[in-house]
Amino acid sequence: MDLLEPFSSRVDLREGLVGTVAHRLSRRLSDLRGLFLDEQARAEMVALGDPLVYEVFVAPAPESEGHLCHGVTVLHPGRVGDEYFMTKGHYHQKSGTAEVYYGLAGTGLMILQTRWGVWRTVDIAPGTVVYVPPHWGHRSINTGEVPLVLLYAFPGDAGHDYGTIESTGFARLVVADNGHPSVVENPRYAVEIPP
Numbered sequence: 001m002d003l004l005e006p007f008s009s010r011v012d013l014r015e016g017l018v019g020t021v022a023h024r025l026s027r028r029l030s031d032l033r034g035l036f037l038d039e040q041a042r043a044e045m046v047a048l049g050d051p052l053v054y055e056v057f058v059a060p061a062p063e064s065e066g067h068l069c070h071g072v073t074v075l076h077p078g079r080v081g082d083e084y085f086m087t088k089g090h091y092h093q094k095s096g097t098a099e100v101y102y103g104l105a106g107t108g109l110m111i112l113q114t115r116w117g118v119w120r121t122v123d124i125a126p127g128t129v130v131y132v133p134p135h136w137g138h139r140s141i142n143t144g145e146v147p148l149v150l151l152y153a154f155p156g157d158a159g160h161d162y163g164t165i166e167s168t169g170f171a172r173l174v175v176a177d178n179g180h181p182s183v184v185e186n187p188r189y190a191v192e193i194p195p
């Protein structure tokens, strides 16, 4: 039996996860082509400095059955047109696996949706625990003025399917309406055909 040594890391609200960290993934606006409705606004922002949208700090838990992958996402504040900065969003490749998110700093929303167009939003703030049940795709959105910092944990063998969301989008967008977040229909959303 392979016995993994116990380990710990530490959350720093500015630095993300520090200490025992396997890797750090950064997404700039140039990495997020096609994600936002206003592609022209995105391209202009890329040309003007290409802001960092989010970072994921991954603890070194193995991506295999029995383990719990975990880490911290730091999603920066900002907007592309009226649309708030957000993560790409994904389904789990092993669809019957869940995830827990815990809000550490900042404010925002998670949008969750099934592959058949059922969608929900959940507000997230420091102290909020969000349970993402099996089969729900999920994306985080920062609707505040400061970084949205989230701790996450999911089964090590869950895997990620980013491609489906890349092609269908989410059924709803979260946009600023007179300075307040508003959940509106996504005109580009393409529902999948149930199997």
Ligand SMILES: [Fe+2]
Pocket: 090, 091, 092, 099, 138, 154
């Ligand atoms: Fe996930």
